[in-house]
Amino acid sequence: MIDLVIVGGGAAGFFAANEVLRIKPNASVVILEKTGKVLAKVKISGGGRCNVTHNLLDFNELLKNYPRGELWLSEVFKKFSVKDTLNWFENKGVKIKAEPDGRMFPESNDSQTIIDALQKKVVGNQFELRTHSTVKNIIPQKGKFEVLLSENEKIVAKNVLISSGGSPTGNGLAYINSMQFEIVPPAPSLFTFNVKNHNWVDLMGLSVTKAKVRLIGTDLEFSGPVLITHWGFSGPAILKLSSFAARILQEKEYKFNFSIDWIPDSSIEEVQNKMINFQKEYPKKKPDQSPIFSIPKRLWERICKESGLSGYFNWAEAGNKKIQLASQLLKGTVFKAEGKTTYKEEFVTAGGISLKEINAETCEAKRYSGLFFAGEVMDVDGVTGGFNFQAAWSTGFVAATAISKRI
Ligand SMILES: Cc1cc2nc3c(=O)[nH]c(=O)nc-3n(C[C@H](O)[C@H](O)[C@H](O)COP(=O)(O)OP(=O)(O)OC[C@H]3O[C@@H](n4cnc5c(N)ncnc54)[C@H](O)[C@@H]3O)c2cc1C
Structure with missing residues (x-):
């Protein structure tokens, strides 16, 4: 049985994989990505420069930039906030600079720097990245989950992290229908x-x-x-x-x-x-x-x-x-x-998995032990300026910390 299956090779999924493997280098972790490319949004983000976060160290000021999820995120940001993001990337050799309006970018002004940092550090003995792998269904069982890729292929995992991003039509969440999560209808934002x-x-x-x-x-x-x-x-x-x-x-x-x-x-x-x-x-x-x-x-x-x-x-x-x-x-x-x-530089989907379903201390589903969420798939989104990635890093971190304790 695999320790962790991550659904979605985006910002939140990769960040969480890094953290789990930092804490538990021997954990078996698989990222399943439906497209042929991982971190695709990071690549195009911020006009190709990746607006990584926002220069707002004041916790309460930071929260005001999340029309959805403000209260819930206060728990998450207690554990991982802007300063932690800057330290995290700096530890990976990425220097981040602030612009006068508060947006923060890698000094290279190139989103590839962020992609490299997120990708090359995912080194675990048993880490696997599978592209062109769409998760079709997740079936919770006692102490484990069956993750179905097709009728003939399934992966059994002790923990699952759902980080499949925003779903503008809502259809992108059909693969978790069987668990009957409350889903807040999608609405475009920005x-x-x-x-x-x-x-x-x-x-x-x-x-x-x-x-x-x-x-x-x-x-x-x-x-x-x-x-x-x-x-x-x-x-x-x-x-x-x-x-x-x-x-x-x-x-x-x-x-x-x-x-x-x-x-x-x-x-x-x-x-x-x-x-x-x-x-x-x-x-x-x-x-x-x-x-x-x-x-x-x-x-x-x-x-x-x-x-x-x-x-x-x-x-x-x-x-x-x-x-x-x-x-x-x-x-x-x-x-x-x-x-x-x-707006070409950044857009997001409001709505997603209702926060009533998710424990903010751990990002774990309240009704399914071992099932976690991170990133835009949840009913959390921010205004433009780096706040959406900050939510992806922070929820990825909180989920990874809790997952590591179960491995
Ligand atoms: C053009 C653009 C520019 C942006 N610029 C910025 C910016 O500069 N700063 C900022 O803070 N935010 C920005 N954003 C928003 C930011 O990109 C997202 O909020 C962030 O990427 C969310 O991360 P995520 O990991 O939750 O989802 P995503 O990055 O969307 O990753 C989810 C991944 O899951 C995969 N997936 C989905 N369903 C399945 C499935 N069933 N099986 C397997 N894989 C699946 C998807 O293919 C995708 O790769 C931008 C968004 C856009 C569209």
Whole structure:
């Protein structure tokens, strides 16, 4: 009987294999990977640079980046958090650097460095990696599990780690149907917003360093950079909203209204007063040629155009109504989203195995002793910026520690 079968040769599965074999070098461990390539997502992650984790050593701040699993992960991160990730990779000879926005990458700026570290260190006497091996079923028996690859092939294992990743349709979890786990329905997360008849398209490529995006009809709002694209809006603030509102937006079939506050640090009264004061001081200037706020010039021109402040007017002629309208637009231009676009750098699936089924101390199934979970297969996901890999490393570590005790 094999000590451990790992279903899925991704980030969480490989991390766990490393840890089990570090603690128990003589353990028999098999990774079963359905495709021909392991660690495929690590390879393409972070635009090929692999955003390994996020420079957030404060435990509570870290947790705020997980729309699903925040409370549950607090137990997991107690055992393995960002600092541990950095030490872990450093011990494998991989130096990690932080970028000003907090994202952390290997110094090489090449995801292959992370793949090499995860792969070459999996050295056990009895370690086996099998690609093109799809697990079709897992049958729990007394003190062991039968892992079925096909009708004729099965592996009997004392422990099984399910690390088969997110399943966008839910079909990817059919192989564990017989155990009747509660499964939270999938929903895509981390996407950009499409705007139909996008009449701000001429501003494509324009980015605002600090804006606040609100989902109208909810109290969800996030600050950060916003980018105008040829299909709509992107940037960290949009992605964060897509993540926290993943389920609401799915229910709305991606048809929703959102607003962008271009000057989040000032109130609407302050914005309006600033314009009125400017008007008094420079009555002869043309509004669209006299940017008042620290927003890109093209954006200011656009706001002027939308509020009727452009053209032949000078400030003296601009009436209160137009100033009021410009203030409203600056503090919340409303857009109508119709559809979403996958953000190429990182996307994940919300939903998966319900956390009610899993013990956060060990990542073991509450109803099946010897069966463990790690990574995105669970109903855990984070915003963009390295948080999803951090969850994969941490849950892989916790599961591996508990598995090792059983070997
Ligand atoms: C384009 C892109 C870029 C990303 N960039 C980042 C980033 O920079 N930073 C970050 O934190 N996160 C990033 N993510 C998210 C991150 O990649 C995932 O959250 C992470 O890979 C999850 O790890 P995992 O091991 O749980 O699953 P995966 O890495 O998806 O691995 C699961 C593996 O299981 C295999 N498998 C599935 N079913 C079976 C089966 N029945 N039998 C055998 N094998 C099976 C799959 O083929 C796969 O290889 C990115 C995601 C994408 C799509």
